[in-house]
Amino acid sequence: MIEAVGLTKRYGDKTAVYNLSFQVRPGAVTGFLGPNGSGKSTTMRMILGLDNPTAGHVTIGGYPYRRLPNAPRQVGALLDAKAVHGGRSARNHLLSLAQLSGIPARRVDEVLGVVGLQDVAGRRSKGFSLGMGQRLGIAAALLGDPQVLLFDEPVNGLDPEGILWVRNLMKSLAAEGRTVFVSSHLMSEMALTADHLIVIGRGQLLSDMSVKDFISANSADFARVRTPDTEPQLREKLTSALTEAGGQVLPEQDGALRVTGLPLPRISDIAHDSGVRLWELSPHQASLEEAYMRMTQGAVDYRSVADQKAGLQQPLPPGAQPPMPVPGQGQPGWYAPPPPQQGGQPFPAPQGTPGPYGAPAAPGGQPSPNPYAQPAPQGGAPGGPAAEPPAQPAQPPAQPAAAPAAPATAPATNPTKSEDAR
Numbered sequence: 001m002i003e004a005v006g007l008t009k010r011y012g013d014k015t016a017v018y019n020l021s022f023q024v025r026p027g028a029v030t031g032f033l034g035p036n037g038s039g040k041s042t043t044m045r046m047i048l049g050l051d052n053p054t055a056g057h058v059t060i061g062g063y064p065y066r067r068l069p070n071a072p073r074q075v076g077a078l079l080d081a082k083a084v085h086g087g088r089s090a091r092n093h094l095l096s097l098a099q100l101s102g103i104p105a106r107r108v109d110e111v112l113g114v115v116g117l118q119d120v121a122g123r124r125s126k127g128f129s130l131g132m133g134q135r136l137g138i139a140a141a142l143l144g145d146p147q148v149l150l151f152d153e154p155v156n157g158l159d160p161e162g163i164l165w166v167r168n169l170m171k172s173l174a175a176e177g178r179t180v181f182v183s184s185h186l187m188s189e190m191a192l193t194a195d196h197l198i199v200i201g202r203g204q205l206l207s208d209m210s211v212k213d214f215i216s217a218n219s220a221d222f223a224r225v226r227t228p229d230t231e232p233q234l235r236e237k238l239t240s241a242l243t244e245a246g247g248q249v250l251p252e253q254d255g256a257l258r259v260t261g262l263p264l265p266r267i268s269d270i271a272h273d274s275g276v277r278l279w280e281l282s283p284h285q286a287s288l289e290e291a292y293m294r295m296t297q298g299a300v301d302y303r304s305v306a307d308q309k310a311g312l313q314q315p316l317p318p319g320a321q322p323p324m325p326v327p328g329q330g331q332p333g334w335y336a337p338p339p340p341q342q343g344g345q346p347f348p349a350p351q352g353t354p355g356p357y358g359a360p361a362a363p364g365g366q367p368s369p370n371p372y373a374q375p376a377p378q379g380g381a382p383g384g385p386a387a388e389p390p391a392q393p394a395q396p397p398a399q400p401a402a403a404p405a406a407p408a409t410a411p412a413t414n415p416t417k418s419e420d421a422r
């Protein structure tokens, strides 16, 4: 088990991690989430003894990493896949790690097979693609057949087949009773891989709960309602009736309606009483991505703004259509319903006419100027957990510790084969 207690890290006047306490238990995949710069890598480095905490402590199996007996055989980690000697072949890179940790050389070929790099084992890693580098980093983490594994963005650069492989690998490692701690920005992947989530924002703990509880706690259930595409007036009629009954209605991009605040039977009755036929009425729960966006929106440091293009773009000729938006990419106001406990509207009722492509219109009926842009900062997550930036006391930064030996391994009794290796 990994246990952090009051973990704090300051770099000069920058507080990267503040008073972080959590446990990562064996037998489960624990996802580590947070916006860019929220302190995930810093936390992982402190777990591995690569950085000294300014305050607090973190242990693995009850010991700080640097006092852990035979640490490279107990803990494996992928922090930075590029941190390899590019002039060495993949096999030689792993052999040198194995030798440092007293791991038999035959284990190298085992892990090369597990990650699917056996055919390129003799090639210098500087010629590797991003995904191949990730596989090599995962091989290094598995080398000592460790009970505790940390992966920082392990699917970065992997193709869909590789992502599926990593997902299955994480799950099977956890199923063997190991502690698996993995950071990722890919919410859809985390939803499929992780059992438990630790979410941080600006270095502070925002959430520590199961994936299921996280989604329930940070999203409102909703109903999806579809009226006949051939009769758009029915959609308008139903929207009015549902709104009048106290529901909140948001048009979805494909023409359906997303309704909150009314139970399904009531929606059905209202549609019936209004003489509106339904083609769909289904219950839904928001995705992990939506729940995450709502949870962290007040703790995001880096946001894009609409590209004004400095007048470089030619205006569209009359009658021409703007490009279709990419589903799931930053529809302003699409994510993040306000919390139900505040009595706020989980999804704002559309104002004015629908925006382009059926997306919600900007207030006043004006289409949103850039459907690809992320929403502008709203001044904090409404009702979300405290996401204030931590105080920045003027304390001298802690001295960085010397890097410990690269985490490594022992002979694997049950290596999980990659799909490449089969």
Ligand SMILES: Nc1ncnc2c1ncn2[C@@H]1O[C@H](COP(=O)(O)OP(=O)(O)OP(=O)(O)O)[C@@H](O)[C@H]1O
Binding pocket: 011, 014, 015, 016, 034, 035, 036, 037, 038, 039, 040, 041, 042, 043
């Ligand atoms: N060695 C350092 N010196 C000064 N500041 C640092 C150092 N390492 C990290 N930071 C700062 O600490 C904060 C947390 O960084 P960290 O890399 O831990 O975030 P992260 O959550 O891993 O980000 P990302 O998701 O982008 O990888 C950032 O503001 C970063 O600039």
